[in-house]
Amino acid sequence: MNTSLAAHASLPAAPAKPPKRRRVLPGFAPTLGFTLFYLSLLVLIPLAAVFLKSAGHGWEAFWDAATSPRVLASYRLSFGAAVLAALINVVFGLILAWSLVRYEFPGKKLVDALIDLPFALPTAVAGIALTALYAPNGWLGEWLVPHGIKVAFTPLGVLVALIFIGLPFVVRTVQPVLEDMETELEEAAASLGAHRWQTFRYVVLPTLTPALLTGFALAFARAVGEYGSVIFIAGNIPMVSEITPLMIISKLEQYDYVGATAIATVMLAFSFTLLLAINGLQAWSARRNGIEGRKP
Amino acid sequence: MSGAASTLRHGPGHGARYQDNPATRESPWVRRLLLGLGLSFFALFLVLPLLAVFTEALRKGWDVYLAALIEPDAISAVKLTLLAALISVPLNVVFGVSAAWAIAKHDFRGKQLLITFIDLPFSISPVVAGLIYVLIFGAQGWFGPWLAEHDIKIIFAVPGIVLATLFVTFPFVARELIPLMQAQGRDEEEAATVLGASGWQTFWHVTLPNIKWGLLYGVILCNARAFGEFGAVSVVSGHIRGMTNTLPLHVEILYNEYQFAAAFAVASLLALLALVTLGLKQFVEWQASRSHRSEA
Numbered sequence: 001m002n003t004s005l006a007a008h009a010s011l012p013a014a015p016a017k018p019p020k021r022r023r024v025l026p027g028f029a030p031t032l033g034f035t036l037f038y039l040s041l042l043v044l045i046p047l048a049a050v051f052l053k054s055a056g057h058g059w060e061a062f063w064d065a066a067t068s069p070r071v072l073a074s075y076r077l078s079f080g081a082a083v084l085a086a087l088i089n090v091v092f093g094l095i096l097a098w099s100l101v102r103y104e105f106p107g108k109k110l111v112d113a114l115i116d117l118p119f120a121l122p123t124a125v126a127g128i129a130l131t132a133l134y135a136p137n138g139w140l141g142e143w144l145v146p147h148g149i150k151v152a153f154t155p156l157g158v159l160v161a162l163i164f165i166g167l168p169f170v171v172r173t174v175q176p177v178l179e180d181m182e183t184e185l186e187e188a189a190a191s192l193g194a195h196r197w198q199t200f201r202y203v204v205l206p207t208l209t210p211a212l213l214t215g216f217a218l219a220f221a222r223a224v225g226e227y228g229s230v231i232f233i234a235g236n237i238p239m240v241s242e243i244t245p246l247m248i249i250s251k252l253e254q255y256d257y258v259g260a261t262a263i264a265t266v267m268l269a270f271s272f273t274l275l276l277a278i279n280g281l282q283a284w285s286a287r288r289n290g291i292e293g294r295k296p
Numbered sequence: 297m298s299g300a301a302s303t304l305r306h307g308p309g310h311g312a313r314y315q316d317n318p319a320t321r322e323s324p325w326v327r328r329l330l331l332g333l334g335l336s337f338f339a340l341f342l343v344l345p346l347l348a349v350f351t352e353a354l355r356k357g358w359d360v361y362l363a364a365l366i367e368p369d370a371i372s373a374v375k376l377t378l379l380a381a382l383i384s385v386p387l388n389v390v391f392g393v394s395a396a397w398a399i400a401k402h403d404f405r406g407k408q409l410l411i412t413f414i415d416l417p418f419s420i421s422p423v424v425a426g427l428i429y430v431l432i433f434g435a436q437g438w439f440g441p442w443l444a445e446h447d448i449k450i451i452f453a454v455p456g457i458v459l460a461t462l463f464v465t466f467p468f469v470a471r472e473l474i475p476l477m478q479a480q481g482r483d484e485e486e487a488a489t490v491l492g493a494s495g496w497q498t499f500w501h502v503t504l505p506n507i508k509w510g511l512l513y514g515v516i517l518c519n520a521r522a523f524g525e526f527g528a529v530s531v532v533s534g535h536i537r538g539m540t541n542t543l544p545l546h547v548e549i550l551y552n553e554y555q556f557a558a559a560f561a562v563a564s565l566l567a568l569l570a571l572v573t574l575g576l577k578q579f580v581e582w583q584a585s586r587s588h589r590s591e592a
Contacts, residue, residue, distance in 0.1 A: 026495035046428035120570035122524025129345035190319035225421025228526035245423035
């Protein structure tokens with residue numbers, strides 16, 4: 001974009017750009033066609049199947065399956081633990097992003113690289129590793145269980161797994177915003193007599209808010225649907241530590257397709273809502289940083 | 297845009313420029329407190345689980361470790377995992393490149409909606425992703441009776457595993473390329489086309505060299521997910537040993553049979569792969585920032 005502007009500027013009488021851009025580059029029809037075909041075949045039509053199947057079973061069957069007491073208990077755990085895990089990740093993700101951008105410490109590059117571990121490590125591996133750590137004979141369980149803190153095979157274990165899985169999201173959404181942020185506003189605040197905390201609270205934090213919210217929403221969305229890392233540590237006790245994705249699996253194992261489809265419909269509706277919210281948040285974030293964060 | 301947390305970045309910047317400036321500096325004890333909190337969280341949730349995998353894997357010695365890796369069921373799990381990745385990664389690369397070409401190099405209505413649809417698999421629970429294919433190809437599904445008549449097995453067979461892997465790895469390459477190609481604009485491609493290059497020539501000689509690091513980055517992430525997917529594959533696999541078991545499913549079976557050392561041995565293989573993935577990511581980020589700097 002910059003090069004084209006420069007080229008235009010150097011011409012003394014550059015012709016005004018036509019109001020509508022003419023299509024110059026080839027390959028539009030085949031690439032868009034293939035994209036739509038592949039997307040429909042693999043994602044859209046199979047997803048539509050869930051809604052059609054669910055509608056085909058009738059409202060009553062759907063409602064009974066989606067709101068049975070055991071399923072309701074699983075919603076409470078899945079959504080509750082996911083919100084809590086995402087909130088914890090907002091706090092510590094901000095601290096980690098701040099440390100990585102603003103401080104120097106030995107091993108910083110290694111820490112920065114390992115932050116993405118939950119994206120790269122298969123969830124089943126994370127699940128058994130966390131269980132081994134927090135089981136009564138594990139490295140951490142040995143210390144916690146005698147003090148009456150049981151993590152493995154309780155809802156607390158679900159929370160631990162969800163914190164692990166959501167950890168990179170907040171760090172990775174906040175870090176680039178912090179890096180792009182100009183120090184001039186902070187300097188201005190300091191020269192006007194603001195304390196460091198006031199500067200952070202009234203100058204830095206508002207700039208970071210969209211990124212923090214986006215990170216929260218991404219971590220939350222991931223945590224609600226998470227399965228592999230949770231089932232090992234959860235213990236899967238009915239009404240106590242069963243997560244919603246596990247309910248779908250257990251319905252499937254009993255060949256209860258109506259029940260599995262109904263719960264999946266609830267989860268899908270939630271995913272769509274959250275995806276729209278995330279897109280809105282990121283558009284907001286981009287607008288805000290476009291105005292405040294860009295270098296001249 | 298749920299993939300935003302994993303887009304190509306350039307390593308951490310230098311923190312000294314903030315600490316040399318009195319306006320952006322915290323008092324030493326605040327700095328120590330934040331670093332201490334952040335790094336303890338990091339050690340507790342990322343380093344300890346990783347160490348636990350390798351310690352548990354070697355608890356019963358190298359003989360048990362190696363035996364777990366060369367037993368026939370493990371070998372067939374490795375083969376199936378490789379097969380699923382070898383099919384799904386190239387297909388998603390073709391899709392990603394063509395979607396990015398259509399979206400970034402052309403204007404059309406509904407572009408934002410298309411991008412949102414491409415993001416869908418990121419925000420859907422892997423268990424639901426597996427379920428949608430059961431609803432279509434399973435015994436009770438839309439094509440179930442027809443498939444049974446023609447003796448074609450998709451669910452509880454290899455094709456189902458490939459489909460589930462395709463679904464969960466679907467957005468990675470596209471998500472990486474779309475913002476990258478949008479940021480690069482169309483001037484270079486338009487110049488090539490005006491000078492008489494064909495669409496393919498333009499892509500090979502102009503676009504591809506510009507996007508190669510982003511593409512590689514997407515492939516690395518896509519591949520890591522393909523190797524490690526658990527929930528979606530678990531639903532469609534049927535857990536038939538030596539037939540439809542991928543590596544993560546093999547870990548689960550061994551773990552549930554209380555063969556902990558063997559389970560962690562196989563898990564350590566996947567953890568090593570995750571570390572290689574992170575190393576490759578670092579390398580690509582370094583290369584990308586180098587070529588970025590040489591251009592500037």
